[in-house]
Amino acid sequence: MTTASKLSPAPTSSNNIYVNAEHVLITPAALRAQMPLSDEGRQFVHQSRKTISDIIHKRDPRLLVISGPCSVHDVEAAKDYARQLKVLHDKYQGSLFIVMRVYFEKPRTTVGWKGLINDPKMDGSFEVEMGLKKARELILYITELGLPIATEALDPISPQYLAEVFSWSAIGARTTESQTHREMASGLSMPIGFKNGTNGSLGVAINALQSAASSHHFMGINRQGQVALIQTRGNPDGHVILRGGSAPNYDEKNIEKCEQALAKQGLSPGIIVDCSHGNSSKDYTRQPLVAQDVVKQICAGNKSIIGIMLESNLNAGNQSSDLAKDKLAYGVSVTDGCIDFAATEQLLAETDAQLSACLASRIS
Numbered sequence: 552m553t554t555a556s557k558l559s560p561a562p563t564s565s566n567n568i569y570v571n572a573e574h575v576l577i578t579p580a581a582l583r584a585q586m587p588l589s590d591e592g593r594q595f596v597h598q599s600r601k602t603i604s605d606i607i608h609k610r611d612p613r614l615l616v617i618s619g620p621c622s623v624h625d626v627e628a629a630k631d632y633a634r635q636l637k638v639l640h641d642k643y644q645g646s647l648f649i650v651m652r653v654y655f656e657k658p659r660t661t662v663g664w665k666g667l668i669n670d671p672k673m674d675g676s677f678e679v680e681m682g683l684k685k686a687r688e689l690i691l692y693i694t695e696l697g698l699p700i701a702t703e704a705l706d707p708i709s710p711q712y713l714a715e716v717f718s719w720s721a722i723g724a725r726t727t728e729s730q731t732h733r734e735m736a737s738g739l740s741m742p743i744g745f746k747n748g749t750n751g752s753l754g755v756a757i758n759a760l761q762s763a764a765s766s767h768h769f770m771g772i773n774r775q776g777q778v779a780l781i782q783t784r785g786n787p788d789g790h791v792i793l794r795g796g797s798a799p800n801y802d803e804k805n806i807e808k809c810e811q812a813l814a815k816q817g818l819s820p821g822i823i824v825d826c827s828h829g830n831s832s833k834d835y836t837r838q839p840l841v842a843q844d845v846v847k848q849i850c851a852g853n854k855s856i857i858g859i860m861l862e863s864n865l866n867a868g869n870q871s872s873d874l875a876k877d878k879l880a881y882g883v884s885v886t887d888g889c890i891d892f893a894a895t896e897q898l899l900a901e902t903d904a905q906l907s908a909c910l911a912s913r914i915s
């Protein structure tokens with residue numbers, strides 16, 4: 552110990568040194584009571600989850616299509632997108648099971664806007680309670696339309712507020728290796744896809760599948776917002792999402808490599824191809840090319856590919872999330888670039904036409 556004269560004054564607590572403030576939020580139970588999921592909505596989510604599980608386990612030969620904006624920042628534009636996607640959902644239900652990508656939480660490489668829940672006004676005011684309410688309002692609306700919803704499970708607390716409405720979730724490339732996310736996935740009620748790592752590593756996703764299929768005990772919150780010991784059974788509907796890394800990984804060789812890695816661990820081969828991110832080399836216009844290649848593989852006999860993911864919005868490209876509200880273009884992503892709705896519609900029409908011809912051969 553140095554002498555007292557050399558010591559700086561001790562803080563009054565040795566904890567929270569770098570914490571500026573804490574604000575207590577509405578509890579999950581209170582939010583759910585204020586904005587309830589109807590009985591019909593619950594039944595719809597249950598049925599949608601079951602359909603996705605059937606696709607994963609090859610009891611349903613259709614292709615799962617997860618399509619929607621990289622992130623939601625404008626609830627009205629997202630509703631507009633949902634209404635248009637619902638038409639395609641119904642039209643192509645013979646060959647495709649179309650689910651809307653509704654991403655509220657963005658994992659950033661360094662820093663940046665972290666999504667509608669974290670900062671709904673996009674101005675650094677971080678009104679998280681407003682974000683949770685806007686998110687819940689949107690997913691209840693989409694459910695009422697009769698369109699299933701997919702999201703990324705990033706924050707380990709938000710599922711108590713929203714997850715009852717989601718039919719599918721992803722664990723992202725930046726968190727697939729995280730024990731916290733694997734534990735959370737082991738208790739989530741919907742099928743969960745694990746992305747390969749941002750560097751392309753497949754091993755982290757395979758390890759995650761094994762972990763999330765197992766039972767875990769960990770600290771979390773309950774519906775009343777209390778810290779609780781959560782004990783899970785393990786999620787039986789895990790699968791891999793190939794999203795590419797420094798190079799794409801959707802080609803036949805990489806799909807085969809993934810099938811072999813899954814088989815080696817005794818895991819059933821369920822693979823979704825994310826047509827964006829590393830697989831499009833971050834060029835959104837390449838997404839249809841990726842999807843077409845994947846559909847070609849399926850029609851050539853591949854049985855392990857169960858779905859595709861598209862980053863799609865009303866309008867093409869992206870714009871900065873730093874723009875003033877009145878300068879933001881309608882229906883354009885503020886995160887990764889997206890294909891527009893017309894391109895999405897054309898791609899899904901082509902996919903339906905090609906798959907319809909080879910669907911029967913997918914039933915093993």
Ligand SMILES: O=C[C@H](O)[C@H](O)COP(=O)(O)O
Nearest residue numbers: 657658659660661663886887
């Ligand atoms: O899907 C979205 C982005 O790729 C992800 O959130 C990372 O974004 P960033 O690298 O711009 O932070």
Ligand SMILES: C=C(OP(=O)(O)O)C(=O)O
Nearest residue numbers: 658723724725746794828
């Ligand atoms: C962040 C995403 O993807 P990834 O985790 O693959 O980077 C995403 O799908 O929005």
